[in-house]
Amino acid sequence: MAELSDQLMAFTVLAYLAAMVCYAAEYAFGNRSHIGRAATRQLVGAGAPAEAVEPEPEPAPPRDRGALLGKIGVGLTWLAFALHLGTVVTRGIAAHRMPWGNMYEFILAVTLVGSAVWLGVLTRKPAVRHLGLFAALALVVLLGAAGLIAYTPVSPLVPALNSYWYVIHVSTIILASGILLIGAVPAAMFLVRTGYDAGKRSFPYTLGAKVPPAEMLERLTFRLHAFAFPLFTFGALIAGPLWAEASWGRYWGWDPKEVWAFISWVVYAAYLHARATPSVKRTTATWIALVGFVTMLMNLFGVNLFFEGLHSYANAGGM
Amino acid sequence: MTAVDQRPAPAAEPPPRRPNRAWALLRNSWRQLTSMRTALVLLFLLAVAAIPGSVLPQRAVNAENVAGYFRDHPDLAPVLDRLGGFDVYASPWFASIYLLLFTSLVGCVVPRLLDHARALRTVPPDAPRRLERLPQHAAAEPRPGDPAAVAAAIKAALRGRRFRTVVRERPDGTWTVSAEKGFLKETGNLLFHFALLAVLIGVGFGHWYGWHGNRLLLEGTDVGFCNSLAQYDESSLGPRLGPADLPFFCLRLTDFHATYQSNGQPKTFGADADVQTEQDGPWRPVAFTVNHPLRLSQANVHLLGHGYAPILRFTDRFGQQQTRTVPFLPRDQMLTSEGVVQFPDVNIDPKTGKRDEDLQVAFEGVYLPTVDPAGGATSIFPAEREPALFLTAYRGNLGVDAGLPGSVYALDRGQLANGELKQVSGQRPQRLTVGQSWTLDDGTKLEFLGTRQFATLAVRYDPTQPLVLGGAVLGLLGLMLSLSGHRRRVWFRVTPPAGPEAGGGGSLVEAGGLPRTDYPGFREEFEQVVAAARDERTP
Numbered sequence: 001m002a003e004l005s006d007q008l009m010a011f012t013v014l015a016y017l018a019a020m021v022c023y024a025a026e027y028a029f030g031n032r033s034h035i036g037r038a039a040t041r042q043l044v045g046a047g048a049p050a051e052a053v054e055p056e057p058e059p060a061p062p063r064d065r066g067a068l069l070g071k072i073g074v075g076l077t078w079l080a081f082a083l084h085l086g087t088v089v090t091r092g093i094a095a096h097r098m099p100w101g102n103m104y105e106f107i108l109a110v111t112l113v114g115s116a117v118w119l120g121v122l123t124r125k126p127a128v129r130h131l132g133l134f135a136a137l138a139l140v141v142l143l144g145a146a147g148l149i150a151y152t153p154v155s156p157l158v159p160a161l162n163s164y165w166y167v168i169h170v171s172t173i174i175l176a177s178g179i180l181l182i183g184a185v186p187a188a189m190f191l192v193r194t195g196y197d198a199g200k201r202s203f204p205y206t207l208g209a210k211v212p213p214a215e216m217l218e219r220l221t222f223r224l225h226a227f228a229f230p231l232f233t234f235g236a237l238i239a240g241p242l243w244a245e246a247s248w249g250r251y252w253g254w255d256p257k258e259v260w261a262f263i264s265w266v267v268y269a270a271y272l273h274a275r276a277t278p279s280v281k282r283t284t285a286t287w288i289a290l291v292g293f294v295t296m297l298m299n300l301f302g303v304n305l306f307f308e309g310l311h312s313y314a315n316a317g318g319m
Numbered sequence: 320m321t322a323v324d325q326r327p328a329p330a331a332e333p334p335p336r337r338p339n340r341a342w343a344l345l346r347n348s349w350r351q352l353t354s355m356r357t358a359l360v361l362l363f364l365l366a367v368a369a370i371p372g373s374v375l376p377q378r379a380v381n382a383e384n385v386a387g388y389f390r391d392h393p394d395l396a397p398v399l400d401r402l403g404g405f406d407v408y409a410s411p412w413f414a415s416i417y418l419l420l421f422t423s424l425v426g427c428v429v430p431r432l433l434d435h436a437r438a439l440r441t442v443p444p445d446a447p448r449r450l451e452r453l454p455q456h457a458a459a460e461p462r463p464g465d466p467a468a469v470a471a472a473i474k475a476a477l478r479g480r481r482f483r484t485v486v487r488e489r490p491d492g493t494w495t496v497s498a499e500k501g502f503l504k505e506t507g508n509l510l511f512h513f514a515l516l517a518v519l520i521g522v523g524f525g526h527w528y529g530w531h532g533n534r535l536l537l538e539g540t541d542v543g544f545c546n547s548l549a550q551y552d553e554s555s556l557g558p559r560l561g562p563a564d565l566p567f568f569c570l571r572l573t574d575f576h577a578t579y580q581s582n583g584q585p586k587t588f589g590a591d592a593d594v595q596t597e598q599d600g601p602w603r604p605v606a607f608t609v610n611h612p613l614r615l616s617q618a619n620v621h622l623l624g625h626g627y628a629p630i631l632r633f634t635d636r637f638g639q640q641q642t643r644t645v646p647f648l649p650r651d652q653m654l655t656s657e658g659v660v661q662f663p664d665v666n667i668d669p670k671t672g673k674r675d676e677d678l679q680v681a682f683e684g685v686y687l688p689t690v691d692p693a694g695g696a697t698s699i700f701p702a703e704r705e706p707a708l709f710l711t712a713y714r715g716n717l718g719v720d721a722g723l724p725g726s727v728y729a730l731d732r733g734q735l736a737n738g739e740l741k742q743v744s745g746q747r748p749q750r751l752t753v754g755q756s757w758t759l760d761d762g763t764k765l766e767f768l769g770t771r772q773f774a775t776l777a778v779r780y781d782p783t784q785p786l787v788l789g790g791a792v793l794g795l796l797g798l799m800l801s802l803s804g805h806r807r808r809v810w811f812r813v814t815p816p817a818g819p820e821a822g823g824g825g826s827l828v829e830a831g832g833l834p835r836t837d838y839p840g841f842r843e844e845f846e847q848v849v850a851a852a853r854d855e856r857t858p
């Protein structure tokens with residue numbers, strides 16, 4: 001079972017890579033106006049005056065190679081997701097426990113959630129497909145990092161992790177992190193797109209030519225973050241301290257992982273604040289969301305690899 | 320102030336007075352402080368200020384590491400220390416950021432609470448003249464029933480959807496229905512911010528009224544401890560507590576058990592103990608493990624770690640015997656453990672009854688629960704499969720009663736350096752297995768009788784934990800309401816038909832909707848509301 005999981009992991013990364021190639025090809029050959037229209041239609045549904053809602057008949061472009069490639073990309077993403085799910089499930093079966101007992105498994109689970117959220121968004125709003133390149137890129141990079149620097153052979157839990165809080169605390173943080181991971185994609189592309197719309201034509205703003213309209217990206221960013229923030233609050237600031245109290249005797253002890261969870265929480269709170277403050281520009285708010293994501297990465301990689309703390313599942317390799 | 324203030328003002332403008340300017344400055348600063356931009360900046364500062372605490376070792380987390388940092392960076396460490404670098408979360412600058420933030424929070428949410436209370440009591444405003452200008456609009460449709468009855472039906476439909484509604488009649492025979500919903504958003508938002516305050520207050524009081532102690536406890540019914548500061552290896556009391564405030568209990572560890580995987584990774588830990596919670600009361604058996612502390616009234620006992628304590632018997636030059644059980648502290652996952660056993664009161668000449676300071680004895684070394692057959696210096700398994708002690712003997716002045724309390728886990732290096740304490744065994748440490756004895760050069764003898772296990776315990780109490788938890792849960796609830804709610808208004812105008820249909824009864828119904836916060840799904844809801852109002856039968 002453990003070997004099967006490892007093999008599935010390799011295929012998962014390959015499938016995401018293939019999806020990425022298709023998205024990139026669509027990007028290169030894609031028919032700009034078609035995507036633009038689809039995006040506008042989506043946006044209109046979201047709150048523009050009622051008169052404009054009438055869906056215009058879809059003039060299917062006769063031979064749109066780009067769109068076909070994009071659809072193949074979506075199909076491959078589904079395939080990759082299925083393989084990814086298989087990787088995580090077989091890992092859990094091999095270890096006889098929930099598959100998030102160390103850093104390797106944690107990243108596998110976070111990216112699985114990210115992938116699921118991405119597919120969910122894509123199903124509800126096909127117009128965001130052009131973000132697929134960047135979503136797949138994020139997944140490939142993180143999975144690659146998991147395999148290269150954090151791989152750990154299957155092993156049972158250390159006693160400190162043997163608790164139902166392990167299920168509650170870690171799973172909610174995984175859910176929140178996966179959503180925030182995917183939330184960072186429209187956030188970054190929103191910044192690119194606003195730069196492009198403002199006339200900037202240097203890299204990376206050139207990428208903005210074919211992504212959905214800025215307003216739509218911004219709203220998607222907010223929706224994802226607003227959904228993930230309470231989950232993260234519960235997982236990191238309620239369930240975590242409850243477990244810490246039972247296990248270590250104090251609910252909060254400024255262990256490095258706790259410090260960085262606190263920092264992420266404060267930064268994401270600042271994002272929601274900034275977005276609700278009329279005098280703060282949406283681009284500024286979105287930058288804050290990206291800073292929040294960087295702090296999450298810092299907690300995942302920086303703290304696990306460089307700092308010594310009580311969180312035993314934070315160990316990369318070994319143990 | 321006084322009657323003077325109440326005199327009618329002189330006709331001429333009074334010259335601006337200085338106190339006014341100070342007052343204006345104060346008021347402006349307060350306004351600045353309680354603005355959302357300031358809150359934003361302070362939130363950022365808080366996040367940045369928290370970073371050093373994860374980079375530098377913290378005294379409250381691990382004092383050993385701080386000492387290590389001082390050793391490795393003798394120049395930098397004192398400077399950082401003066402800046403509070405090793406106590407970041409207790410430092411004045413960290414405190415000033417969060418206290419400013421919370422002042423800002425109070426200044427911000429109290430007025431909002433008042434506003435919100437007022438908003439909850441006011442009725443939704445009347446419909447705007449031109450409903451078609453609103454973001455959502457449903458064109459006028461005829462329906463049977465006179466306007467009053469239709470308006471009542473619409474009101475019932477809106478009430479059913481939990482809108483706050485008001486029906487108004489206009490002089491021209493038009494009826495309007497105003498409805499508003501989504502106050503829970505602001506309620507939730509205020510709940511969230513007040514809950515943050517509750518959490519901060521709870522944390523603060525917990526610091527004042529909480530206490531903790533750490534204790535290493537040997538297994539065995541003959542050894543135990545009772546809850547008092549003197550019994551702890553390390554402890555701290557909140558500033559508002561005295562030693563007499565600690566609750567009474569006594570505890571003895573009857574059995575500690577651990578199981579391991581074949582690779583030595585621990586599988587389970589468990590402690591069985593007897594506890595006495597009243598003076599001279601009965602002892603009652605209890606069990607606790609890593610994630611399940613022993614919860615007593617006003618004290619929780621947490622199991623943090625464990626190890627082995629070798630039992631050693633020393634026979635001195637005069638045939639006198641002393642037995643010691645000394646905890647050796649684990650230094651790796653396989654429980655390679657280090658320690659020292661000191662015998663300061665040996666070799667006392669029975670004739671004089673005087674202790675000879677230069678004939679004190681100590682043994683220092685490591686204990687391996689499972690010796691490496693290949694001869695490695697560390698244990699290869701944490702359970703006692705092939706246990707052995709590796710000791711070096713010292714004789715001389717231990718320096719133990721020089722006034723300074725030395726460590727019980729290491730020899731006084733100063734005494735070794737100045738030659739008052741000398742190594743009296745060979746270059747290689749002596750290996751001892753259970754039951755073996757070792758005769759030193761002067762005929763004295765050390766016997767290794769066996770080991771006992773010990774557990775390291777943390778005993779803690781924080782009286783405000785329920786408040787902090789309650790605050791956090793309410794805060795989460797408020798947050799979810801705040802983030803998922805939408806404030807919106809809907810208006811219906813019911814007019815008696817004009818023109819050809821006039822006089823035939825019936826009404827024309829027009830509707831408009833206004834989302835007052837960013838609300839992408841408003842169009843769907845508006846359409847549903849209009850449909851529900853249409854389908855509601857007139858009474």
Ligand code: HEM
Nearest residue numbers: 269272273276353354355358420423424427508515801802
């Ligand atoms: C103690 C630190 C604070 C934290 C962690 C915090 C967190 C948050 C969060 C997460 C939200 C988002 C909820 C939403 O969008 O509906 C929010 C909203 C809000 N906060 Fe704070 N806040 C803090 C302090 C403050 C302060 C000091 C003020 C006033 C200056 C303030 C005023 C507001 C307002 C007015 C909103 C509502 C925005 C809206 O209309 O949606 N907050 N806060």
